Every structure is written in C-alpha cells, then in structure tokens.
Amino acid sequence: MKHITVGSILLVLLLLTGCISTYGQNSGLLQIQDRKKSESKTITIEDLEKVKPIKGDYISVDFYNSLRIPDHHISVFISNLNEKGVQLKLKSEPPTGYKVEWSQSIIDTTFNISFSEYEKAIQLFRKISSSDIINENSNMGLVTDGTSCKIEFGYTTGSVSYFVWSPDYKTTERNLNQFLECFEYLQKLAKKKF
Numbered sequence: 001m002k003h004i005t006v007g008s009i010l011l012v013l014l015l016l017t018g019c020i021s022t023y024g025q026n027s028g029l030l031q032i033q034d035r036k037k038s039e040s041k042t043i044t045i046e047d048l049e050k051v052k053p054i055k056g057d058y059i060s061v062d063f064y065n066s067l068r069i070p071d072h073h074i075s076v077f078i079s080n081l082n083e084k085g086v087q088l089k090l091k092s093e094p095p096t097g098y099k100v101e102w103s104q105s106i107i108d109t110t111f112n113i114s115f116s117e118y119e120k121a122i123q124l125f126r127k128i129s130s131s132d133i134i135n136e137n138s139n140m141g142l143v144t145d146g147t148s149c150k151i152e153f154g155y156t157t158g159s160v161s162y163f164v165w166s167p168d169y170k171t172t173e174r175n176l177n178q179f180l181e182c183f184e185y186l187q188k189l190a191k192k193k194f
Contacts, residue, residue, distance in 0.1 A: 062150045070105035076190045086118040124182035125153045132175040
C-alpha cells in the first residue's frame with residue numbers, strides 16, 4: 001500500500017487549480033503540461049516530493065493540555081507569506097473561564113526565524129507517515145484526558161494536517177517517532193516547551 005505524501009497532495013492541488021492539465025504515470029514518471037505556456041515536462045514522483053517551500057507556505061501546530069490552566073492552548077504558526085521573511089507567531093492562553101485571573105500567563109508574540117529552520121520543519125513534516133497516524137488513531141477510541149496535538153502544513157490553496165492524542169505517550173509503540181520529532185522541533189523554534 002502506498003503512503004499519501006505531501007507530493008501526491010501537491011499534485012492533486014495542481015490538477016484542481018488548473019496549473020496542469022494532464023497527468024500520466026508510467027513507472028513513477030509524471031507528464032505535466034502547463035496550460036498557460038503550452039509546455040510539458042516529465043518529472044519523477046521523487047522530484048515532486050523535493051519541491052522547496054515557496055512564498056505562501058506555512059506550517060502550524062495547535063496543542064491542548066486538558067489539565068493545565070496556563071498554557072492550556074498553545075499555537076505556533078510559521079509562515080513565509082510576506083516580505084518580512086519567515087515569521088513565527090506564538091500564542092498561549094488559559095481555558096476560557098480562567099482568562100481574567102490568569103491573564104499574566106497569556107503570550108502573543110511574533111518573531112522571525114531563518115529560512116533554513118523553516119525548511120527543516122517542512123522536511124520533518126514530510127517524513128510523517130499518514131498510515132501510521134491513521135492506524136494509531138483508529139485504535140485510540142474516545143479520549144478526553146491528556147494532551148492533543150495537530151500539525152498542519154499548507155499552501156494558500158490547501159493543506160494537510162495530522163491530529164494525535166498525547167504524542168509523547170508510548171511514542172515508539174504507536175509509530176509516532178516522526179510526528180514527535182516534528183512536534184519537538186516546532187517547540188524548539190518557538191522557544192517554548194509545551
């Protein structure tokens with residue numbers, strides 16, 4: 001069974017947005033025709049997987065801890081959407097009913113990171129296996145305690161996200177090593193331990 005990858009999702013996005021008009025697959029080769037330029041190009045699926053982030057990409061993480069008041073919800077949004085370079089926006093807040101008395105714990109800050117740090121985050125996201133996430137989540141049932149984490153990577157036209165309950169719990173047994181590695185790297189970039 002083949003894994004769904006960011007490259008294959010990018011291909012679908014290209015087809016849907018009209019950037020390419022034909023898709024031919026023969027031993028891992030793709031025939032792509034640009035409608036605007038009347039040109040065609042043959043590339044491999046592996047080439048598509050190596051597509052560099054372009055202006056408009058983003059990666060984000062949303063983290064919830066059901067038992068924490070400060071840092072109950074932490075979000076990190078890293079974008080390459082503007083001329084200021086790669087920006088990281090970090091937010092942390094307590095649960096809704098505690099926002100007044102815990103207002104000193106609220107964080108809302110933005111700072112720049114390097115493009116190479118951003119590229120590494122994208123590369124770590126691309127290593128996550130969707131089948132590992134699907135298999136792991138199908139065995140969990142209804143979970144209301146602990147932590148939850150969603151990592152999302154996208155373009156302005158679409159995105160891919162993975163949602164996992166307590167990724168640091170029995171990580172190896174649940175095949176979540178790649179997910180946890182990406183999650184921990186995003187924490188490092190945000191300079192905030194979740």
